[in-house]
Amino acid sequence: MSSDEQLRVSKIPEGTVIDHITGGQAMHVLSILGIEGGDGDTVSIVMNAPSDRLGTKDIVKVEDRELSQAELDVLSLIAPAATINIIREFEVVEKNRVNRPDEVVGVLSCPNRNCITTADEPVESRFDVLEDGVRCRYCETIVRDDIANLID
Amino acid sequence: MRHDHIISAKQLSRGDIEEVLDRAAEIDADPGAFGDRHPGALLGLLFFEPSTRTKMSFTAAIKRLGGDVVDMGPVEYSSVEKGESLADTVRVVEGYADALVLRHPSEGSATMASEFIDVPLINGGDGAGQHPTQTLLDLYTVRENAGLDDLTIGIMGDLKYGRTVHSLAHALTNFDARQHFISPESLKLPRNVRYDLHEEGATIQEHTELEPILDSLDVLYVTRIQQERFPDENEYREVAGEYQIDAATLERADDDLTVLHPLPRVDEIGHDVDGTSHAKFFEQAHNGVPVRMALLDLLLEGETA
Numbered sequence: 001m002s003s004d005e006q007l008r009v010s011k012i013p014e015g016t017v018i019d020h021i022t023g024g025q026a027m028h029v030l031s032i033l034g035i036e037g038g039d040g041d042t043v044s045i046v047m048n049a050p051s052d053r054l055g056t057k058d059i060v061k062v063e064d065r066e067l068s069q070a071e072l073d074v075l076s077l078i079a080p081a082a083t084i085n086i087i088r089e090f091e092v093v094e095k096n097r098v099n100r101p102d103e104v105v106g107v108l109s110c111p112n113r114n115c116i117t118t119a120d121e122p123v124e125s126r127f128d129v130l131e132d133g134v135r136c137r138y139c140e141t142i143v144r145d146d147i148a149n150l151i152d
Numbered sequence: 153m154r155h156d157h158i159i160s161a162k163q164l165s166r167g168d169i170e171e172v173l174d175r176a177a178e179i180d181a182d183p184g185a186f187g188d189r190h191p192g193a194l195l196g197l198l199f200f201e202p203s204t205r206t207k208m209s210f211t212a213a214i215k216r217l218g219g220d221v222v223d224m225g226p227v228e229y230s231s232v233e234k235g236e237s238l239a240d241t242v243r244v245v246e247g248y249a250d251a252l253v254l255r256h257p258s259e260g261s262a263t264m265a266s267e268f269i270d271v272p273l274i275n276g277g278d279g280a281g282q283h284p285t286q287t288l289l290d291l292y293t294v295r296e297n298a299g300l301d302d303l304t305i306g307i308m309g310d311l312k313y314g315r316t317v318h319s320l321a322h323a324l325t326n327f328d329a330r331q332h333f334i335s336p337e338s339l340k341l342p343r344n345v346r347y348d349l350h351e352e353g354a355t356i357q358e359h360t361e362l363e364p365i366l367d368s369l370d371v372l373y374v375t376r377i378q379q380e381r382f383p384d385e386n387e388y389r390e391v392a393g394e395y396q397i398d399a400a401t402l403e404r405a406d407d408d409l410t411v412l413h414p415l416p417r418v419d420e421i422g423h424d425v426d427g428t429s430h431a432k433f434f435e436q437a438h439n440g441v442p443v444r445m446a447l448l449d450l451l452l453e454g455e456t457a
Contacts, residue, residue: 114279116260121237123264138260139281140344 012044015063017085017092018075023048023056025078028148030060032074032107033067041065054081073101077134078148103128103137108150115139125152157266157273158447160282161319162348166326173292175446176439186217186445190452193219196249198241199276200227200256205415206276206285209440210253213448216441222248239268246271251451254278272451280313280342286414287319289443290373293436297410298370301328308334308362309375309395309420311341316414317375318345325352332369334359336391339381362397366405372397372430374413374420398422402430412436 021029026045030036035043042063051057058079066086075082076098086094106124110117117125117138126137133144143150155163179186195214199207211221224230224245232241238261245252246269254262255276262275262282277283294300305324311317311333321341324331331354333341340358341349349356359365366372377395382388396419402409413421413433425431 112259114257114259116238116256116258116264116278119238119258121264122239123267135344135347136260138263139279140259142344142347 011090012061012063012087013090015061015065015087016067017087018060019057019083019085020051020054020081021058021060021079022081023054023058025148026058026060028078028151029075031151033071035062069096073099074104074107076100077104077129100129104134107152108134108147109152110136110139110141111143111150112136112139112141115141158284158451159262159266159275161284161287161323164284164323169288169291169323169326172288172443172446172450173295175449176292176442179442179445183216183442186449189217189449191218193217193452194249195219195221195448196245196252197221197223198245198252198254199224200232201277203255203276205437205440206255210276210444212441213444217445217448238265242269251448274447277315279315281315282319283315284319285444285447286316287323288447289436289439290316290320290412290414291323292439292443293412293432294371294410297432303327303329303371304332304369305329305371305373306332306334306362306365306369307373310339310377310381311335312339313378313381314375320373321345322348325349325354331356332359332365333357334362334395336360336394339377369405369409371410371412374411376416376418376420392420396420396422397425399424399428402428405430
């Protein structure tokens with residue numbers, strides 16, 4: 001992380017830093033992770049910071065929580081270049097990339113209004129992850145663009 | 153059959169399909185021999201949408217195997233009216249029957265319902281999704297009349313919302329079939345079906361007119377274009393009129409052309425076609441009984457084995 005970024009948001013003692021998020025997607029990242037601010041987590045967000053690799057990028061820092069790889073892999077759908085840093089005592093102890101999962105469960109809502117998962121049934125949404133999109137396991141609708149709009 | 157549930161034509165291999173069609177042919181040859189196959193077996197009917205052929209032919213099929221039906225009846229007289237979920241309804245009814253047939257207006261309903269129950273569930277049509285048992289009887293009729301290999305088939309009409317089309321197109325990828333799809337631009341095959349056909353390496357061609365390919369076809373499968381798919385009645389009439397056939401249309405077709413339709417038809421096949429040698433759609437509807445008998449026989453056989 002460059003000194004420029006450090007000026008924007010200070011280092012955190014413990015927690016998870018998600019870096020190299022596609023510019024403008026930070027709020028969707030929080031939404032996918034179920035972080036709404038109501039549970040008292042300290043969360044810092046940088047949006048549209050200059051990035052050599054991405055043009056602009058967002059950064060999210062969640063203090064006192066080490067997010068699991070499975071939780072984070074879902075982010076690959078909207079932020080494929082994201083990197084995950086696990087922080088302990090101000091030091092990066094682990095650095096990972098997000099991997100594309102085979103499926104995402106309970107994160108996206110099906111855009112097909114006639115899909116059974118959008119009715120009042122005890123069923124979670126379930127999408128298979130394709131090379132270039134996602135596909136509802138139930139009604140088989142394929143979505144390639146604007147996947148972020150499907151986040152619950 | 154190794155399947156617990158029959159949800160989609162996509163799950164059926166060539167072997168599965170041939171097993172059902174072969175059993176149906178045995179039944180057709182000697183229906184009486186199957187009258188005691190499943191005495192006392194009960195088939196639960198859950199029809200959340202109107203049906204004539206599917207419901208009646210499943211009823212005939214289980215009765216001709218020695219069993220009977222338990223029928224939820226119309227939705228307005230059931231607990232669904234009280235707000236019961238589909239998941240609860242199927243969990244209740246599985247206790248009353250050895251297998252269930254579900255027709256429901258929502259896509260994916262059969263997949264979801266099957267996750268809640270242990271008895272075999274047969275998808276009798278889920279919204280614009282799939283209708284695999286219609287496909288089995290379609291394939292049976294094609295096999296009887298034209299054969300399933302080295303087949304050139306035209307599928308015409310509402311390809312976007314037509315669940316019989318989606319199931320049939322996928323099932324045909326198991327065979328040496330060239331598939332031509334004829335429809336207005338607005339009712340072309342949906343993205344997910346096109347994706348699956350591409351994945352299966354199927355040979356498909358899309359057209360907006362029947363005329364240029366009519367004489368190359370062994371089978372023409374016609375489906376109904378529904379008025380509610382169009383914003384206004386004039387547009388519907390204009391478009392639907394281009395996808396109607398009559399006896400004069402078929403004069404330009406091969407003498408051996410087989411014309412099929414999942415029925416009900418409105419005016420997409422003129423009544424003057426009924427008397428021609430091309431018309432096989434009533435035979436197709438009648439095949440619903442032996443084919444559904446064959447499927448039930450195989451599923452229930454697996455249950456008791």
